[in-house]
Amino acid sequence: MAADLFSSAGLDKEAPRPLADRLRPQKLDEVVGQEHLTGPQGMLTRVLESRVLSSLIFWGPPGTGKTTVARLLADQTDLHFEQVSAIFSGVADLKKVFEAARARRSTGKGTLLFVDEIHRFNRAQQDSFLPVMEDGTVTLIGATTENPSFELNAALLSRARVLVFKSLDPEAIERLLKRAEALEGKRLPLDAEARAALAGMADGDGRYLLGLVGDLLALPIDHDLTVAELAETVQKRAPIYDKGQDEHYNLLSCFHKSLRGSDVNAAMYWAARMISGGEDPGTIFRRLCCAASEDVGMADPQAMPQVVAAWTAFDRVGWPEGRLFLAQAIAYVATAPKSNAAYSAFNAALALAKQTGSLAPPKHILNAPTRLMKDLGYHAGYRYDHDFPDAYAGQEFFPDELAGDGRASFYEPNERGFEREVKKRLDYWGRIKAERQRE
Incomplete structure (x- = not known):
């Protein structure tokens, strides 16, 4: 069949192919970086042993092997592999795929339908998968880089198991580099630091890494490149970061939790990650304001004005000098004493x-601006606090039904910072x- 595919495209099967395609694993245990799924005790290994494959959703960053694993599952369960992309396909295209799968099924051949970027299908398109999943016309494997909980219909998720693919770690990256060198029969022209830098440029994406490796191995380089020379030779991509999607909220969460945990270095790192991603x-600054109130609060009431002042200065001066004000605000909030007493108190009051x-x-x-209101007892007995020592009269301000009620004691300051x-x-x-x- 492979020969037919090449010939139908007017290509010889020995035509040049990208390095990533030539290194594509032929067996599940050759997939790197996903041992929690493909290892001896991995879920996919057990699936292949049972040869009973149900519908799955692969969730993970680009270049982690989702398409490859889907192909291997189809091959090793004797299912016809059909691939569509949610970017280029509509309902009409899906209907043709479903009809072909039904015809194939009538001959005793099942279909594994791999849908790349499945989160890009709208609700109606996602619903169209349900009948063919339920009657066994197709076994669906959807791939997504976005959180399925937010992007996929509940009905679809209830019929498929979500498997998480991890970004490739340094060990997996190194294994890929060695495989590439073995296949090409030569080593990468990089010194040790540049080799580590190349792995960092990949940002956990094996496909992107092998693209860089292929470019480097094809160049006429007669010495080991340094980090600086590597940077000049290949163009580093921007970090994976979608400001409107899941990663945006993930990094904001990491940033806020680092502030709350008083880890100034981690807070600066996550802020830098977001800035680098655009x-x-x-x-x-908005998240710093939230942390200054929610997590610092009255333990250091200056945290909020410090953040607002830094934000104002940033707006007036701009980037790159404005990064100084951002850094100062992060350092202040992260290192300030912490108290959520005011935040918790208002939630309890609500x-x-x-x-x-x-x-x-x-x-x-209550004020008594009219005679009637005075006759009804409004304002009677009010004590003006400034007429008392320490400007405190000690009157009751709650409704009678809540006076002395323990539920009405919301604010419990701690012993940290100014709140002491x-x-x-x-x-x-x-x-x-x-x-x-008592008087």
Whole structure:
């Protein structure tokens, strides 16, 4: 069949092919970097042993072997391999594929339908797979770089198991490099540091790595390149980062959690990753504002104005000098003492407000601009705090039904940073209030 494919395309089967295609694994155990799936105890290994293949979703970054593994599964379960791309196919194309699969099935031959970039199909297109999956016309394997939980219909996900493909680690990258050198019969013209840099340029993408390797091996280079020479020879791609998709939220989450965890170095790293990927610095400043309130809070009330000042300076000065202000804001928030007491308190207040409805406020804190309101007792007994020592009268401000209710004690400051002083102040006021209420 391979010969027919080449001849139908007007090509000889020995025509030059990309290095990645020539190195394509012929067996599942030759796939690198996915041993959690293809190793002795891997899920796919067990599937092949049972020879019962159900529909699957392969989720992972580009160049990690999703298409290759799908082909191998088809070959080793004796299924016809059919591939479509969601970028170039519509419902009409899918109907033709389904009809061909039904005809094939009537002759006793099953079909493995591999759908690349399956998340690009809309809801109606995704729904069209359900009947043919249920009646066994096709075994579906969909590949996606986006989180299936967000991008695929629940009905489709309920009929397929999601397998996660990992970005290739340094060990897997090195195995690919050695295979390429063995196939070509020569070593890469790189010194040790440049070889490590080449692996870093691939960013875990085996297909991209082999493209670089193929280019390097084809060049007339008579010495080992240094890192600087390698950078001049090949053009490094931008990091994988889609500002509108899953990776955007993943890196923002990593950044915020590093701030919360007081790891200033990790916070700067994740911010740099986002900036390198083309993220709007305003997005990072917005997350810094959230962390300054949610995670630092009253432990250091200066965190918020520091971030806002840095953001304002950034907007006025711009890049690249503005990176100084971004770095300072990150360092301040990451190293500030942490407290989520105010954030937690307001969440608790919101919950209690929803539970208790429209309770009437105590009359002594209501204004009485009319005679009627005075006659009804509005404002009677109100104590003006500035008339008391420490400007604190110790009155009750909650509705009568919540006065003294433990549920109404929301804000619990901790002993970190400025909030330690706030706690002392609240404890002092609490003692005064208790004394005044006994009078």
